[in-house]
Amino acid sequence: MKTHERDLIVIGGGPAGLAAALAAREAGVPRVTVVERDHELGGILQQCIHDGFGNFLFRERLTGPEYAARFAGRIPEAGVETVLDAMALEVRPGPEHEVLVSGAESGLVTFRAPAVILAMGCRERTRAQLLIPGHRPAGVFTAGTVQRYVNIEGLRPGRRAVILGSGDIGLIMARRLTLEGVEVEGVYEIMPHPGGLTRNIVQCLDDYGIPLHLSTTITFIHGPKRVQGVTVARVDADRRPIPGTERHVDCDTVVISAGLIPENELSRGAGVALDPVTRGPVVDDRLETTVPGLFACGNVVHVHDLVDYVSMGGTIAGRGAAEYLAERAAGRTAAGGAGAAGEPVVAGEPGAVAEPGVVDAKREWCPVEPGENVAYVVPQRIDARRAAGRPQDRPVQFFLRVREPGRSADVTMTGRSPGGDVVLAHRRERAVRPPEMVAVKVRPDSLAPGVTAIRADVRAKGGDGDGR
Amino acid sequence: MDGERTMGGARGEERRLTCVLCPAGCDLMVTAPEVTGGRCPKGRDYALKELTAPTRTLTTTVRVEGAKPDRLPVRTLGEIPKEAVRRGVRALDAVVVVAPVRLGQVIVDDLLGFGVPVVATRDLPATRDLPATPGRIARDG
Structure with missing residues (x-):
């Protein structure tokens, strides 16, 4: 069986995978390959012929195929390799991750890369x-x-x-x-x-x-x-x-x-820790899973209601993978291993499962917990020191879903720090409803005072957020 | 609750609408010409139009010859009266285009005489133009 060496493999050519591949290339990752099981890129958007996509990213109401084309159209010029009609069968974690692919043209091949982005989307109930x-x-x-x-x-x-x-x-x-x-x-x-x-x-x-x-x-x-x-x-x-x-x-x-369920057969096989609430991988501020070098974005992580948010997540994962590869090249990885210039990195036990909040190798995790009227928050943990060091235009993007509808809701992200609790972000939503995801950004500088834990709360004035 | 959803009620002159222009779905309170409750100025135009001459974008598919699968997604480039959407879809049932088709290509110049063209929303190569080896893996190096 042939083995192909790459820097980054993206599994899935839907909106999450395309945004991730483009962001990784923009951030300087040389060899990026997207593996897609369909005969073309775009994922489920190709059958969503109605309009209403792209309101946040493009300020337009695009149809699904038009939205897909905005990303897929940039793939060739960006120098992203695409392998179509090809199914990823297995992800084997290791110092270099391996992705086993069965392709219509290629037959059974292995891709080997230090970073892999899981972007397989979700399945219907x-x-x-x-x-x-x-x-x-x-x-x-x-x-x-x-x-x-x-x-x-x-x-x-x-x-x-x-x-x-x-x-x-x-x-x-x-x-x-x-x-x-x-x-x-x-x-x-x-x-x-x-x-x-x-x-x-x-x-x-x-x-x-x-x-x-x-x-x-x-x-x-x-x-x-x-x-x-x-x-x-x-x-x-x-x-x-x-x-x-x-x-x-x-x-x-x-x-x-x-309902939709994140598709995580490959993630499970790779030993990634899954969150029982979202049914997707536990991820951090750069959408890295609990297996170093394995990233996840889009509906694999949790089911999104808007494709714009899926694309935004793809961008975060693509940049995150680039950041990871740069750290690795510089010999600074989560595992703290060697990793310089082609030297193999010991990326922890293959399939090791880390819980949010535990000290994972040399990295101290800041857990992110759902508080009042919050069903879940993604990411589930962040490296607060790392996130605090990023430029201000790269905030930590949180998504949360409420349990109960409500009106005039205060959405608050609170950080615990040695000097007491600090409000990291706050926004007022007119109405919150379980089907509508709430997006909150936390600025890097707000994490500076040594935040060790984060809680998300949604306090509504009450009532029925549903009374349209 | 009786299980049936009540329509956002019209009380006297005041009407309640949900703006459909974006996912925010603002609740608009309309006492013409006053509109409140929108997060952006578009809500006002939407509400007044919705109560006087509501319009919608039409999306559907038309048949294609020379491509597989043989449906091409299309949209109106602009909006047509809401009551004409069904008629518009039926009119497009009769349309057959020949592949290849480019995204944005005009399929019908003027749908039902409203002055609104219908365009393709994706590229659709002719089946014979499809690359013989989709997804060939590049040589390493």
Whole structure:
């Protein structure tokens, strides 16, 4: 089997991987290779033909393919190598990481590089994961599959559909199916609040008169060969169906839009520590995982609601990998090993799992913890001294998700330091909702007073952040 | 809660809208011509237009000959009346373009007479133009 030597391997050519590869090249990493399993770059954006992407990065409302082209179009001139139709099968950590790739053209090959960026994205939750009782007929699809059928293959999945779950892709597909002549009977959401962005409720459901039934779910799928209908029922506060509220709905198609799960089979195999809440790797301020030289960005880390944030994360990981490679070349690595000029670096035990906050080799980690009304914060830990030394235009970017909706919310990042607690960042959000990620930046100089731990809190005046 | 979502209600002259121009999704309170609640000035224009002559960008696909898969994503370059979106999509059902197509290429000059062109939102090479060896790995060195 052939082995190819590179400086950085990026696994995945979607928005996260493309931004990461471009940022790494801009930061001077010589040999950057993107491994992509599809026949072209862009990832899932290619089937997201609706507009609304790029509002923050480009101040435009681009379609998915247009957004993808903004990044993919820069790849050749940036000198990034792309290996398409190729699947990364395994990441083996070591002094030099190895990525085993099966490619349509290349066959089975190994790429060896000191730095690897994991950018595999996420996968949709399927019917099997939701445990919906009933028959096993044809006509039950995930929203992303329907999106591919309609937008790429030009196929119509059915004539009358119900949508289970009010995630953004389900809302987008409710509109898309309606426009393609499929009757969308309604959207059923088990939670008392919608799963998708408010604007998608408005422009995808309200615009087309499609009802959204909250606190309601499918309790049975009727078959037996093709979907013939579903039973829906209201649920109580514990999400248990309320007897007597069942109703039959005729349909031949069930579209599931009930959540996304970070895809981390490769990360797990590489021994990267995963966060049980985000289901993605534990990462630091430069999006490095607990295995030195292995980075992660985009929906691998946690599921983002906006692609702009995915691209921003890719840039952080790409620069982070460049910083790591420079440290390594200078003989300063997390492992504190030799590492000068081609000398192998001992990057800790392969597959070693470090917990946030523990002293990892010579590095002191500052844990980042979710406080009041915060489900999770990413990154989960930072090297505060390193982050404090960066220029002011490279703040530490935090993303958090709230547990409960609220209005007039104060988002505060508080640092513990020898001199007492310090407010690292504060912002007021008019409304916070679980589906909408909150982004907070912490300036490097605010970390200067020796911050040893960080907590994120969201204190709302209360009420229902959902009352659109 | 009865499980059905209530429409953001119209009370007297005051109307509540959610701005759809960006992911912030601002809640707008409209008592024409006054609009409050937007984080940026675009919300005001959006709200007044939404209550008088709402418009939308149309996105869909058209059929392509000479490429695989054979659908090309397209968009209106600008907005058309909201009530015309369905008609617009149906009108585009009849359109067939021939690959190769370039991003931004005009597919229809004027959709339904609103003076708004429809353009391709991606490059689509003709199948025969596809590189024979996609993703060949460069030689080391």
